[in-house]
Amino acid sequence: MSILPDLRDELVAAAARPAPRSLVHRARRQRRTVMLAAAMTLALSGTAGAVLIAAGVVGGEPTTPVPEVRGEQASGMTRTRAARIVATATLPSSGPIEIVGYTMRGYGGRGELICVDVAMRDGTKAGGCDFGIPARAAGLLGTRVGGSPGPKLAVGATRAPASSVDVRFSVAGEQRVRRAEVLNVTEDSAQALGTSPFSYYVAELPAEAEQAVATARDEQGNQIWAHQFDG
Protein backbone atom coordinates (compact mmCIF):
# COMPACT_ATOMS: atom_id res chain seq x y z
CA MET A 1 0.00 0.00 0.00
CA SER A 2 1.40 3.43 -0.90
CA ILE A 3 2.21 5.86 1.91
CA LEU A 4 1.36 8.86 -0.28
CA PRO A 5 -1.20 7.62 -2.84
CA ASP A 6 -2.08 11.21 -3.82
CA LEU A 7 1.53 11.82 -4.87
CA ARG A 8 1.58 8.60 -6.85
CA ASP A 9 -1.65 9.57 -8.63
CA GLU A 10 -0.34 13.08 -9.31
CA LEU A 11 2.85 11.67 -10.85
CA VAL A 12 0.91 9.27 -13.07
CA ALA A 13 -1.38 12.13 -14.17
CA ALA A 14 1.70 14.25 -14.95
CA ALA A 15 3.20 11.39 -16.97
CA ALA A 16 -0.02 11.17 -18.98
CA ARG A 17 -0.12 14.85 -19.90
CA PRO A 18 1.38 15.93 -23.26
CA ALA A 19 4.98 17.11 -23.10
CA PRO A 20 5.52 20.85 -23.43
CA ARG A 21 6.38 22.19 -26.91
CA SER A 22 9.71 20.60 -27.57
CA LEU A 23 12.82 20.97 -29.68
CA VAL A 24 11.35 18.40 -32.08
CA HIS A 25 9.49 21.12 -33.98
CA ARG A 26 12.57 23.36 -34.03
CA ALA A 27 14.80 20.48 -35.15
CA ARG A 28 12.43 19.61 -37.99
CA ARG A 29 12.40 23.21 -39.23
CA GLN A 30 16.21 23.33 -39.05
CA ARG A 31 16.53 20.07 -40.96
CA ARG A 32 14.31 21.31 -43.76
CA THR A 33 16.37 24.51 -43.91
CA VAL A 34 19.65 22.56 -44.10
CA MET A 35 18.33 20.26 -46.81
CA LEU A 36 17.02 23.19 -48.86
CA ALA A 37 20.33 25.06 -48.52
CA ALA A 38 22.25 21.96 -49.55
CA ALA A 39 20.02 21.42 -52.58
CA MET A 40 20.48 25.05 -53.63
CA THR A 41 24.26 24.73 -53.24
CA LEU A 42 24.28 21.71 -55.49
CA ALA A 43 22.12 23.39 -58.09
CA LEU A 44 24.26 26.51 -58.17
CA SER A 45 27.77 25.09 -57.91
CA GLY A 46 27.67 21.43 -58.87
CA THR A 47 28.97 18.69 -56.63
CA ALA A 48 32.70 19.30 -56.98
CA GLY A 49 33.99 20.73 -53.73
CA ALA A 50 30.52 21.07 -52.15
CA VAL A 51 30.17 19.95 -48.52
CA LEU A 52 26.77 18.34 -48.17
CA ILE A 53 25.50 17.56 -44.69
CA ALA A 54 22.32 15.53 -44.85
CA ALA A 55 20.33 13.14 -42.71
CA GLY A 56 21.34 9.50 -42.96
CA VAL A 57 25.08 10.12 -43.38
CA VAL A 58 27.88 10.30 -40.82
CA GLY A 59 28.27 13.85 -39.59
CA GLY A 60 24.72 14.73 -40.58
CA GLU A 61 21.61 15.33 -38.53
CA PRO A 62 19.69 12.23 -37.41
CA THR A 63 16.80 11.20 -39.63
CA THR A 64 14.60 11.08 -36.52
CA PRO A 65 15.26 14.20 -34.43
CA VAL A 66 16.26 13.69 -30.81
CA PRO A 67 13.37 15.27 -28.88
CA GLU A 68 13.74 17.21 -25.69
CA VAL A 69 12.95 15.18 -22.62
CA ARG A 70 9.84 16.51 -20.91
CA GLY A 71 10.88 19.18 -18.44
CA GLU A 72 14.54 18.98 -19.55
CA GLN A 73 15.11 22.69 -19.71
CA ALA A 74 13.05 23.36 -16.60
CA SER A 75 15.30 20.93 -14.74
CA GLY A 76 18.43 22.79 -15.80
CA MET A 77 19.68 20.34 -18.43
CA THR A 78 21.15 21.93 -21.53
CA ARG A 79 22.23 20.39 -24.82
CA THR A 80 25.89 21.29 -25.30
CA ARG A 81 26.53 19.61 -28.66
CA ALA A 82 23.85 19.00 -31.27
CA ALA A 83 22.87 15.45 -32.16
CA ARG A 84 24.88 14.08 -35.08
CA ILE A 85 25.16 10.69 -36.73
CA VAL A 86 28.45 9.09 -35.72
CA ALA A 87 27.97 5.77 -37.56
CA THR A 88 25.44 3.87 -39.68
CA ALA A 89 24.77 0.19 -40.31
CA THR A 90 22.11 -2.25 -41.49
CA LEU A 91 20.97 -4.99 -39.12
CA PRO A 92 19.47 -8.32 -40.30
CA SER A 93 16.08 -7.80 -38.62
CA SER A 94 15.91 -4.12 -37.74
CA GLY A 95 17.21 -2.80 -41.06
CA PRO A 96 19.03 0.55 -41.36
CA ILE A 97 20.14 2.16 -38.11
CA GLU A 98 21.87 5.39 -37.19
CA ILE A 99 24.19 5.71 -34.20
CA VAL A 100 23.49 9.19 -32.88
CA GLY A 101 25.71 11.09 -30.46
CA TYR A 102 25.07 14.30 -28.52
CA THR A 103 26.04 15.79 -25.16
CA MET A 104 24.25 17.40 -22.25
CA ARG A 105 25.23 19.25 -19.12
CA GLY A 106 23.55 20.33 -15.97
CA TYR A 107 22.37 17.28 -14.08
CA GLY A 108 24.09 17.19 -10.72
CA GLY A 109 26.80 19.53 -12.00
CA ARG A 110 29.13 16.61 -12.61
CA GLY A 111 30.27 17.59 -16.07
CA GLU A 112 29.23 16.70 -19.57
CA LEU A 113 27.15 13.64 -20.31
CA ILE A 114 27.89 11.89 -23.60
CA CYS A 115 24.77 10.24 -25.01
CA VAL A 116 24.87 7.62 -27.75
CA ASP A 117 21.59 6.29 -29.13
CA VAL A 118 20.80 3.63 -31.70
CA ALA A 119 17.95 5.03 -33.79
CA MET A 120 15.83 2.91 -36.11
CA ARG A 121 13.57 3.75 -38.97
CA ASP A 122 10.39 2.89 -37.07
CA GLY A 123 11.25 5.34 -34.28
CA THR A 124 12.67 2.77 -31.89
CA LYS A 125 15.62 3.97 -29.88
CA ALA A 126 18.06 2.26 -27.54
CA GLY A 127 21.22 3.51 -25.91
CA GLY A 128 22.36 5.56 -22.97
CA CYS A 129 24.34 8.39 -21.51
CA ASP A 130 27.34 8.48 -19.22
CA PHE A 131 30.30 10.59 -18.25
CA GLY A 132 32.95 9.45 -20.70
CA ILE A 133 33.35 6.75 -23.32
CA PRO A 134 33.59 3.76 -23.02
CA ALA A 135 30.64 4.39 -20.75
CA ARG A 136 30.55 2.61 -17.42
CA ALA A 137 26.87 2.22 -18.13
CA ALA A 138 27.55 0.88 -21.61
CA GLY A 139 25.37 -1.92 -22.64
CA LEU A 140 21.64 -2.22 -22.72
CA LEU A 141 19.48 -5.26 -23.01
CA GLY A 142 15.88 -5.24 -23.97
CA THR A 143 15.01 -1.61 -23.60
CA ARG A 144 13.51 -0.25 -26.76
CA VAL A 145 11.76 3.11 -26.64
CA GLY A 146 8.92 3.58 -29.08
CA GLY A 147 8.61 1.74 -32.34
CA SER A 148 7.37 -1.80 -32.79
CA PRO A 149 8.34 -4.93 -30.84
CA GLY A 150 11.41 -6.68 -32.14
CA PRO A 151 14.54 -8.52 -31.11
CA LYS A 152 16.31 -7.55 -27.92
CA LEU A 153 19.21 -5.24 -28.53
CA ALA A 154 22.56 -5.45 -26.83
CA VAL A 155 24.39 -2.21 -27.49
CA GLY A 156 27.34 -0.38 -26.03
CA ALA A 157 30.68 1.31 -26.49
CA THR A 158 34.11 -0.23 -26.16
CA ARG A 159 37.66 0.97 -26.40
CA ALA A 160 38.86 1.39 -29.97
CA PRO A 161 39.63 -0.25 -32.21
CA ALA A 162 37.52 -3.34 -31.63
CA SER A 163 37.88 -5.95 -34.34
CA SER A 164 35.03 -8.12 -33.08
CA VAL A 165 32.40 -8.20 -30.34
CA ASP A 166 30.69 -11.44 -29.34
CA VAL A 167 27.62 -11.49 -27.14
CA ARG A 168 27.09 -14.69 -25.17
CA PHE A 169 23.65 -15.25 -23.72
CA SER A 170 21.28 -17.97 -22.63
CA VAL A 171 17.81 -18.92 -23.77
CA ALA A 172 15.96 -21.33 -21.48
CA GLY A 173 19.30 -22.41 -20.04
CA GLU A 174 20.90 -23.04 -23.41
CA GLN A 175 24.11 -21.08 -24.01
CA ARG A 176 24.40 -19.24 -27.31
CA VAL A 177 26.69 -16.67 -28.85
CA ARG A 178 26.08 -14.03 -31.48
CA ARG A 179 28.56 -11.80 -33.25
CA ALA A 180 27.64 -8.12 -33.01
CA GLU A 181 27.85 -5.47 -35.69
CA VAL A 182 30.91 -3.38 -34.76
CA LEU A 183 31.14 0.24 -35.85
CA ASN A 184 34.35 2.17 -35.33
CA VAL A 185 33.56 5.82 -34.67
CA THR A 186 36.06 8.04 -36.46
CA GLU A 187 38.26 10.63 -34.84
CA ASP A 188 36.21 13.48 -36.36
CA SER A 189 32.92 12.11 -35.05
CA ALA A 190 34.40 11.36 -31.64
CA GLN A 191 35.97 14.82 -31.41
CA ALA A 192 32.56 16.30 -32.19
CA LEU A 193 31.41 14.64 -28.94
CA GLY A 194 34.46 15.81 -27.04
CA THR A 195 35.93 12.35 -26.69
CA SER A 196 38.45 9.97 -28.28
CA PRO A 197 37.66 7.45 -31.03
CA PHE A 198 35.65 4.48 -29.77
CA SER A 199 33.96 1.40 -31.15
CA TYR A 200 30.22 0.79 -30.84
CA TYR A 201 28.50 -2.57 -31.09
CA VAL A 202 24.92 -3.59 -31.78
CA ALA A 203 23.64 -7.15 -31.57
CA GLU A 204 20.13 -8.44 -32.13
CA LEU A 205 19.26 -11.19 -29.67
CA PRO A 206 16.13 -13.34 -29.24
CA ALA A 207 13.46 -11.72 -27.12
CA GLU A 208 13.99 -14.45 -24.47
CA ALA A 209 17.75 -13.84 -24.19
CA GLU A 210 19.14 -13.32 -20.70
CA GLN A 211 22.43 -13.31 -18.78
CA ALA A 212 24.19 -11.67 -21.70
CA VAL A 213 27.90 -10.81 -21.69
CA ALA A 214 29.58 -8.83 -24.47
CA THR A 215 33.30 -9.33 -25.11
CA ALA A 216 35.31 -7.10 -27.45
CA ARG A 217 38.60 -8.23 -29.02
CA ASP A 218 41.29 -6.51 -31.06
CA GLU A 219 42.81 -7.78 -34.30
CA GLN A 220 45.15 -10.08 -32.42
CA GLY A 221 42.26 -11.64 -30.57
CA ASN A 222 43.11 -10.00 -27.24
CA GLN A 223 40.17 -9.05 -25.08
CA ILE A 224 39.98 -5.27 -24.78
CA TRP A 225 36.57 -4.79 -23.15
CA ALA A 226 33.79 -6.80 -21.58
CA HIS A 227 30.37 -5.93 -20.23
CA GLN A 228 27.85 -8.03 -18.32
CA PHE A 229 24.28 -6.88 -18.92
CA ASP A 230 21.73 -6.66 -16.14
CA GLY A 231 18.71 -8.91 -16.61
Added chain:
Amino acid sequence: MTDPRTDAELLAATSGDPAAFGVFYERHEEVILLFLLHRTRDPELAADLASETFAQALTHAYRFRPGPTPAVGWLIGIARNLLAMSRRRGRVEERARRALGMQRLGLSDEAIERIESLGEEQNIARLLAQLPAEQRDAVLARVVAERDYDEIAQELACSEQVVRKRVSRGLAGLRSAMEAGT
Protein backbone atom coordinates in the same frame (compact mmCIF):
# COMPACT_ATOMS: atom_id res chain seq x y z
CA MET B 1 0.43 -9.37 -8.31
CA THR B 2 3.93 -7.84 -8.30
CA ASP B 3 4.91 -6.17 -11.57
CA PRO B 4 7.76 -8.26 -13.07
CA ARG B 5 9.29 -5.41 -15.06
CA THR B 6 12.70 -4.06 -14.08
CA ASP B 7 13.10 -0.44 -13.06
CA ALA B 8 14.65 0.37 -16.43
CA GLU B 9 11.73 -1.24 -18.25
CA LEU B 10 9.21 0.71 -16.16
CA LEU B 11 10.96 4.01 -16.84
CA ALA B 12 11.27 3.24 -20.54
CA ALA B 13 7.57 2.32 -20.69
CA THR B 14 6.42 5.53 -18.97
CA SER B 15 6.04 7.62 -22.12
CA GLY B 16 3.51 5.17 -23.53
CA ASP B 17 2.16 3.78 -20.25
CA PRO B 18 2.02 6.46 -17.52
CA ALA B 19 0.89 3.88 -14.93
CA ALA B 20 4.34 2.29 -15.23
CA PHE B 21 5.79 5.27 -13.41
CA GLY B 22 3.22 4.71 -10.66
CA VAL B 23 4.60 1.19 -10.23
CA PHE B 24 8.16 2.57 -10.17
CA TYR B 25 7.11 5.15 -7.56
CA GLU B 26 5.48 2.59 -5.28
CA ARG B 27 8.52 0.37 -5.56
CA HIS B 28 10.85 3.05 -4.19
CA GLU B 29 8.59 5.37 -2.23
CA GLU B 30 9.43 4.05 1.23
CA VAL B 31 13.18 3.99 0.75
CA ILE B 32 13.25 7.58 -0.47
CA LEU B 33 10.95 8.81 2.30
CA LEU B 34 13.02 6.95 4.85
CA PHE B 35 16.24 8.42 3.44
CA LEU B 36 14.83 11.96 3.60
CA LEU B 37 13.17 11.48 6.98
CA HIS B 38 16.46 10.27 8.40
CA ARG B 39 18.13 13.50 7.30
CA THR B 40 15.41 16.05 7.97
CA ARG B 41 13.62 14.57 11.00
CA ASP B 42 10.53 16.27 9.59
CA PRO B 43 7.87 14.12 7.88
CA GLU B 44 6.28 17.02 6.00
CA LEU B 45 9.62 18.24 4.69
CA ALA B 46 10.56 14.67 3.75
CA ALA B 47 7.30 14.33 1.79
CA ASP B 48 7.87 17.66 0.01
CA LEU B 49 11.40 16.66 -0.99
CA ALA B 50 10.25 13.19 -2.05
CA SER B 51 7.61 14.78 -4.24
CA GLU B 52 10.21 16.86 -6.08
CA THR B 53 12.61 13.89 -6.22
CA PHE B 54 10.14 11.73 -8.08
CA ALA B 55 9.04 14.66 -10.27
CA GLN B 56 12.66 15.11 -11.36
CA ALA B 57 12.96 11.36 -11.91
CA LEU B 58 9.87 11.50 -14.13
CA THR B 59 11.35 14.28 -16.26
CA HIS B 60 14.54 12.23 -16.66
CA ALA B 61 12.86 8.83 -17.04
CA TYR B 62 13.84 8.60 -20.68
CA ARG B 63 17.51 9.05 -19.80
CA PHE B 64 17.84 6.32 -17.21
CA ARG B 65 19.65 3.20 -18.42
CA PRO B 66 20.56 0.06 -16.45
CA GLY B 67 24.14 -0.02 -15.38
CA PRO B 68 26.32 -0.12 -12.29
CA THR B 69 24.04 2.28 -10.40
CA PRO B 70 20.64 0.79 -9.54
CA ALA B 71 17.56 2.95 -9.99
CA VAL B 72 17.20 3.44 -6.24
CA GLY B 73 20.76 4.77 -6.10
CA TRP B 74 19.89 7.16 -8.90
CA LEU B 75 16.85 8.34 -6.93
CA ILE B 76 18.88 8.77 -3.75
CA GLY B 77 21.35 10.88 -5.71
CA ILE B 78 18.52 13.15 -6.86
CA ALA B 79 17.15 13.34 -3.31
CA ARG B 80 20.56 14.16 -1.88
CA ASN B 81 21.14 16.97 -4.38
CA LEU B 82 17.68 18.39 -3.71
CA LEU B 83 18.25 18.30 0.02
CA ALA B 84 21.55 20.15 -0.31
CA MET B 85 20.00 22.73 -2.62
CA SER B 86 17.05 23.23 -0.29
CA ARG B 87 19.32 23.82 2.68
CA ARG B 88 21.32 26.40 0.74
CA ARG B 89 18.26 28.26 -0.49
CA GLY B 90 16.11 27.85 2.59
CA ARG B 91 13.22 26.40 0.57
CA VAL B 92 12.36 23.21 -1.28
CA GLU B 93 12.97 23.25 -5.03
CA GLU B 94 9.78 23.00 -7.11
CA ARG B 95 11.02 23.37 -10.69
CA ALA B 96 10.22 19.87 -11.87
CA ARG B 97 6.78 19.88 -10.26
CA ARG B 98 5.98 23.25 -11.85
CA ALA B 99 7.20 22.06 -15.23
CA LEU B 100 4.98 18.99 -14.94
CA GLY B 101 1.97 20.99 -13.79
CA MET B 102 1.70 18.98 -10.58
CA GLN B 103 -0.63 20.04 -7.78
CA ARG B 104 0.93 20.86 -4.43
CA LEU B 105 0.78 17.90 -2.08
CA GLY B 106 -1.48 18.20 0.96
CA LEU B 107 -0.66 15.83 3.83
CA SER B 108 -3.30 14.32 6.06
CA ASP B 109 -2.54 13.47 9.69
CA GLU B 110 -2.65 9.80 8.72
CA ALA B 111 -0.06 10.31 5.99
CA ILE B 112 2.23 12.13 8.43
CA GLU B 113 1.87 9.26 10.90
CA ARG B 114 2.70 6.72 8.19
CA ILE B 115 5.87 8.62 7.30
CA GLU B 116 6.83 8.96 10.96
CA SER B 117 6.41 5.24 11.49
CA LEU B 118 9.09 4.61 8.85
CA GLY B 119 11.59 6.25 11.12
CA GLU B 120 11.01 4.09 14.11
CA GLU B 121 14.42 2.77 14.94
CA GLN B 122 13.14 -0.57 16.02
CA ASN B 123 11.47 -1.05 12.65
CA ILE B 124 14.61 -0.18 10.70
CA ALA B 125 16.90 -2.27 12.86
CA ARG B 126 14.56 -5.24 12.61
CA LEU B 127 14.30 -4.97 8.83
CA LEU B 128 18.04 -4.55 8.41
CA ALA B 129 18.69 -7.54 10.65
CA GLN B 130 16.77 -9.70 8.23
CA LEU B 131 19.27 -9.02 5.45
CA PRO B 132 22.38 -11.11 4.83
CA ALA B 133 25.32 -9.53 6.66
CA GLU B 134 27.15 -8.39 3.52
CA GLN B 135 24.03 -6.67 2.15
CA ARG B 136 23.26 -5.06 5.50
CA ASP B 137 26.79 -3.68 5.79
CA ALA B 138 26.68 -2.35 2.25
CA VAL B 139 23.30 -0.65 2.76
CA LEU B 140 24.37 0.93 6.05
CA ALA B 141 27.63 2.18 4.57
CA ARG B 142 26.10 3.58 1.40
CA VAL B 143 22.59 4.75 2.34
CA VAL B 144 22.93 5.65 6.01
CA ALA B 145 26.59 6.72 6.23
CA GLU B 146 26.55 8.09 2.65
CA ARG B 147 29.98 6.78 1.82
CA ASP B 148 31.18 6.52 -1.77
CA TYR B 149 31.09 3.18 -3.55
CA ASP B 150 34.84 3.08 -4.18
CA GLU B 151 35.56 3.80 -0.52
CA ILE B 152 33.29 0.97 0.58
CA ALA B 153 34.80 -1.36 -2.01
CA GLN B 154 38.30 -0.68 -0.70
CA GLU B 155 37.25 -1.37 2.86
CA LEU B 156 35.43 -4.56 1.96
CA ALA B 157 38.23 -5.64 -0.42
CA CYS B 158 35.89 -6.18 -3.31
CA SER B 159 35.00 -4.43 -6.55
CA GLU B 160 32.74 -1.41 -6.79
CA GLN B 161 30.35 -3.48 -8.90
CA VAL B 162 30.00 -6.02 -6.09
CA VAL B 163 29.21 -3.25 -3.60
CA ARG B 164 26.58 -1.82 -5.95
CA LYS B 165 24.95 -5.22 -6.32
CA ARG B 166 24.89 -5.75 -2.55
CA VAL B 167 23.28 -2.36 -1.99
CA SER B 168 20.76 -3.01 -4.75
CA ARG B 169 19.85 -6.44 -3.40
CA GLY B 170 19.79 -5.19 0.19
CA LEU B 171 17.38 -2.39 -0.65
CA ALA B 172 15.23 -4.79 -2.66
CA GLY B 173 15.17 -7.06 0.36
CA LEU B 174 14.10 -4.19 2.65
CA ARG B 175 11.37 -3.28 0.24
CA SER B 176 10.07 -6.82 0.11
CA ALA B 177 10.08 -7.02 3.90
CA MET B 178 8.17 -3.73 4.18
CA GLU B 179 5.59 -4.87 1.63
CA ALA B 180 5.15 -8.16 3.44
CA GLY B 181 4.71 -6.28 6.71
CA THR B 182 7.27 -8.54 8.39
